[in-house]
Amino acid sequence: MSMAGNSSTSWPAAPTSVSPPPAADRRAGRWRRNLTFDKISLFVVFLGLPLALYITFVVSPLIQAVSYSFTDWSGFTADFKPVGLANYVKILSDDTFQKAMYNNALLAVVVPLIIIVLSLALATLVTVGGASSGQIRGIKGAGFYRVISFFPYAMPAIITGIMWNLIFDPSSGLVNGILTGLGFSNFKSFPWLGNIRTAMPTMMFVIVWGFVGFYMVLFIAAIKGIPAEIFEAARIDGAGRFRTAISITVPLIRENVQTAYIYLGIMAIDAFVYAQALNPQGGPNNSTLTMSQELLTTAFNKGQFGVACAMGVVMGLMTVLFAAVVFTVNRVSGGKDRITLA
Amino acid sequence: MSTQAVVPVRKHVTAAERSIAVSSHVVLSIWAIIVILPLLWTLMTSFKTTSEIFASPFQLPAKAQFVNYSEAWTTAGIGNFFFNTIFVVGSALVLVMLLGSMCAYILARFDFPGNRIIYYMMLGGLMIPIFLAIVPLFFVLRNFGLLNTLPGLAITYVAFALPFTVFFLYAFFRQLPYEISEAAAIDGANEWRTFFQIMLPMAKPGLATVAIMNFLGLWNQFLLPVALNTNQKNYVLSQGLAAFASSAGYDVNFGALFAAVVITVAPVLVVYVIFQRQLQGSVSQGTMK
Numbered sequence: 082m083s084m085a086g087n088s089s090t091s092w093p094a095a096p097t098s099v100s101p102p103p104a105a106d107r108r109a110g111r112w113r114r115n116l117t118f119d120k121i122s123l124f125v126v127f128l129g130l131p132l133a134l135y136i137t138f139v140v141s142p143l144i145q146a147v148s149y150s151f152t153d154w155s156g157f158t159a160d161f162k163p164v165g166l167a168n169y170v171k172i173l174s175d176d177t178f179q180k181a182m183y184n185n186a187l188l189a190v191v192v193p194l195i196i197i198v199l200s201l202a203l204a205t206l207v208t209v210g211g212a213s214s215g216q217i218r219g220i221k222g223a224g225f226y227r228v229i230s231f232f233p234y235a236m237p238a239i240i241t242g243i244m245w246n247l248i249f250d251p252s253s254g255l256v257n258g259i260l261t262g263l264g265f266s267n268f269k270s271f272p273w274l275g276n277i278r279t280a281m282p283t284m285m286f287v288i289v290w291g292f293v294g295f296y297m298v299l300f301i302a303a304i305k306g307i308p309a310e311i312f313e314a315a316r317i318d319g320a321g322r323f324r325t326a327i328s329i330t331v332p333l334i335r336e337n338v339q340t341a342y343i344y345l346g347i348m349a350i351d352a353f354v355y356a357q358a359l360n361p362q363g364g365p366n367n368s369t370l371t372m373s374q375e376l377l378t379t380a381f382n383k384g385q386f387g388v389a390c391a392m393g394v395v396m397g398l399m400t401v402l403f404a405a406v407v408f409t410v411n412r413v414s415g416g417k418d419r420i421t422l423a
Numbered sequence: 424m425s426t427q428a429v430v431p432v433r434k435h436v437t438a439a440e441r442s443i444a445v446s447s448h449v450v451l452s453i454w455a456i457i458v459i460l461p462l463l464w465t466l467m468t469s470f471k472t473t474s475e476i477f478a479s480p481f482q483l484p485a486k487a488q489f490v491n492y493s494e495a496w497t498t499a500g501i502g503n504f505f506f507n508t509i510f511v512v513g514s515a516l517v518l519v520m521l522l523g524s525m526c527a528y529i530l531a532r533f534d535f536p537g538n539r540i541i542y543y544m545m546l547g548g549l550m551i552p553i554f555l556a557i558v559p560l561f562f563v564l565r566n567f568g569l570l571n572t573l574p575g576l577a578i579t580y581v582a583f584a585l586p587f588t589v590f591f592l593y594a595f596f597r598q599l600p601y602e603i604s605e606a607a608a609i610d611g612a613n614e615w616r617t618f619f620q621i622m623l624p625m626a627k628p629g630l631a632t633v634a635i636m637n638f639l640g641l642w643n644q645f646l647l648p649v650a651l652n653t654n655q656k657n658y659v660l661s662q663g664l665a666a667f668a669s670s671a672g673y674d675v676n677f678g679a680l681f682a683a684v685v686i687t688v689a690p691v692l693v694v695y696v697i698f699q700r701q702l703q704g705s706v707s708q709g710t711m712k
Contacts, residue, residue, distance in 0.1 A: 123614040124533075127525035131585060132541065134522065138563065138582035139548055145559035203454060206447040220447050228699055229455045232462075235695045235702070237643035239661045240687050243668045244465050247681065255464050258480030294458065298703050322443065351552055354645045361669055373554050377650060380558050393555035400552055 150390035161387065168391035178392065181363075181372045182399075184281070185350050188371075189403055192288050193345035197338060200293045203230070204300035205326045209312065227301065230294030238291060242358020245287045249273040280364040288355050292348075296341050303334040339411050346403040350396060353377075372396050462688075469681035476677045491678035492686065495667075499676075501683045503656075504663035511573050511659055512641045515580035520634055522581065523588030524596075524626065528618060530589065531596035532604070542593070548586035557650050564651055571654040579647055584637050595629035596622065635698050642691060660687050 150168055154161035172178045207223045220226075233241060248255045251270040260268035273283045307330070315325050331338070353373035356363075363370030372392060380389035468476055469491055471484040496502040530542050560579070561570065569575025599622060607617045623630075648662045658666065664683055695702065 119613045119615070123618070124529065124535075127618075128529045128541070131522040131526035131589070134578070134582050135545070135548070135585050138560065138579055139556060139585075140544065142556035142559035142563055143551060146555050149559065203451065206451055220444065220451070222448075226451045226455055227703065229458055231699070231703060232692075232695060233458060235639055235691050236688055237645070237661050237691065239643070239645045239665050240684055243664060243680075244461060244684055246668070247468075247677075247684075248461050248464065253477045253480055253677070255461065255480050262481070290457070293454075347550070347552065351554065353554075357645075357649075358665065358668070373646075376554055376557075380561075381650070386558050389558050393552070393558065396552050397555045400550070404550075 146390045146393050149387055150394045152387045154387040154390075155384050164387070168388045169395075172388060172391055172395065177367060177370070178372070178375055180367045181370045181375045182395070184368070184370055185352065185372050185396075185399070187281070188285065188288075188349035188352050189346045189399075192285055192349045193342050195285070195289050196292050196296055196345055197341055199289065200296035201300055201326075201331070201338075203293070203297045204304060205322075205330060207297070208301055208304045209322065209325070209330075223301075227294075227298055231298050232294065233291045234295035236291070238354040239358050241291045242287060242355050245290070246274065246359055249283060251275070274359055274369075275365055277365045277368050280360060280368045284352075284355055284359050284364075284369050287359060288349070288352070291355075292345065296345075299337060299341065300334065303337040304330055307333050335411070339407060342407050343404050346407065347400050350399050350403065372399075465681055465684055469678065469685045471678055471681075473677045476681075488678055491676075491682035494676060494679040495683040495686060499667045499679055499683055500655075500658070500663060501660070501667070501686055504658045504660045505686070507573060507657055508642065508659040508661075511577045511580065512638065514574075515577040515584065515641055516634065516637055518577070519581045519584045519588055519637060520630060523585055523633070524592050524623060524630065525618070526585070527589045527592035528596050528622060531593045532622075545586045545589050548583075549590060553583065553646060557646070561651060571652055571657060573652075573657055576648060576652045576657075576659070579651060580641050580644065583647065584641060587640075588633055588637060591633050592626065592629055595626050599625050632701055632704070635694065635702055638694060639691065 151163055151165060152161045153164045153167075203226075207220055207226055247253075249257075251257060251272045254273075256273065257268050257271055260271075271279075273279050311329060311333070312325060315329050320328065351373055352371045356369055356371040356374055360369045361374075363374060372395065376389050376392040376396070379385050379392060464480070467483065468480075470487040470489070471482075471491075472488055475482060475484055496505075526545075530538060530545075564570040564575050564579065567575070569578065603621060603625070604617050607621045612620070643661060644659075645661045645665070648659045649665070652659065652662070655666070664687055667683055668680060
């Protein structure tokens with residue numbers, strides 16, 4: 082849940098290496114000594130207002146959600162009783178929710194992988210695609226490619242979804258138009274989003290389209306942060322472009338890749354906007370149904386708020402689990418002996 | 424960046440090198456086409472009649488159907504949604520920038536018991552899926568009488584955009600030199616004045632970046648309005664368009680739907696073109712040491 086809460090607009094941009102204020106700060110005890118009206122009023126307004134808002138609309142609903150998940154609350158009646166883990170048992174044994182969990186897990190595994198590989202490849206082409214002798218140069222027109230690729234990220238995700246829904250339209254869409262134009266006549270009115278085999282890959286493609294440019298720009302910045310001497314040295318040692326990318330670039334921007342992976346995973350475990358724009362009903366045989374869609378239906382259409390809260394908790398736990406797996410994999414695969422640039 | 428500092432050793436371009444450069448351009452161009460083509464096609468289609476749209480996806484419109492735009496603006500209510508969005512996003516943006524910078528300032532510049540707890544509480548808000556909170560949030564708003572109202576939606580936007588804003592500006596305020604605020608104090612400025620007249624103006628570059636990102640994030644927000652703002656009169660653009668798109672399945676005015684998509688993207692495109700340097704710069708900032 083990043084700004085405005087939509088995890089499809091997560092911002093890996095925020096500086097991540099802010100250290101806590103040093104304990105023995107020279108300003109440390111000073112505030113205590115001169116607690117003037119000036120300072121107290123400042124604290125009350127500057128800290129009190131935002132905190133009150135944050136606690137009321139973010140923190141307290143989160144805590145309530147966890148506690149409601151153990152009740153049979155239907156929302157509109159005042160009385161509800163604790164049911165223990167019954168809601169969890171119910172959703173975890175429910176076929177539809179299982180399918181939704183599977184879909185989100187699939188999204189969380191596949192989508193970040195494709196986005197990161199593709200954006201890293203494009204970023205590498207942009208930054209070290211230039212001449213290999215002499216100075217390491219970016220490719221000509223790098224700025225153009227960057228500006229173009231980044232734009233989908235700025236577009237509203239729902240518009241991205243609606244637009245691609247129209248593009249994948251069986252009879253009037255661009256995709257089938259191009260394919261039949263190229264002579265693949267069996268794609269005439271092929272329902273990309275209505276076919277059980279293609280609905281999920283189509284949705285993945287749309288998400289990838291929306292995010293690659295953002296991570297490309299992120300990785301370009303990270304690669305540019307690597308001192309040119311390192312690439313020079315690798316080249317003198319006879320490493321080719323591919324070898325340089327695999328053995329030099331990727332290990333040196335490992336932290337960025339990890340951050341990207343976690344953000345994309347959080348987005349994929351939500352994926353609500355895309356699922357809703359492409360297949361509001363969950364797709365053929367629920368093949369694109371997400372937990373988020375199921376949660377909203379359960380809450381606001383069926384009025385089972387306790388069950389819906391349990392679904393929310395499951396989503397939260399899956400997010401934490403995903404982050405933990407990424408951290409562990411990164412450590413085990415050698416991230417702990419990280420190469421640092423002195 | 425150190426990349427530029429190296430002097431070219433020789434300028435000898437081999438054939439192999441040229442072919443690599445060419446293939447890099449080919450790959451990047453293919454991607455650029457995959458990005459641009461759908462956008463251009465959407466723009467073109469927005470000027471076609473519904474029967475033209477179904478006749479062929481490539482055919483140019485016989486006559487530019489500007490009527491699609493007026494149709495989308497009035498009949499589909501996009502115009503109404505547009506003004507709702509401007510009201511909600513505008514007021515939320517002003518509020519979140521004000522409250523966020525105040526909170527970040529206190530957390531970054533004052534050491535007091537509980538500082539760390541509040542900071543990490545904010546940080547946690549960046550990680551947890553919003554879906555976890557959405558059901559109780561519905562009732563919190565209802566109890567305040569804010570459910571299905573535009574101010575209620577704006578307040579919720581502020582609360583959910585707060586963690587990102589605070590987190591980003593925190594780093595910014597910490598970098599500002601302490602000497603200046605001390606000088607202000609010696610010159611007799613009180614704490615309030617120091618903030619509004621000294622610190623806030625100095626944090627302008629950071630504020631601009633966060634404001635742009637918040638604008639995009641809030642303009643594009645979808646889940647919160649869908650769950651908390653269900654009165655059709657109060658729809659914001661993103662949800663209004665989704666409703667229009669799903670209703671278009673029956674009584675189709677596809678031309679107007681395409682036009683509505685263009686209307687929604689246009690303001691974002693303008694902001695993007697004007698601020699793209701700043702936007703991309705802020706993305707890079709997080710990776711720089």
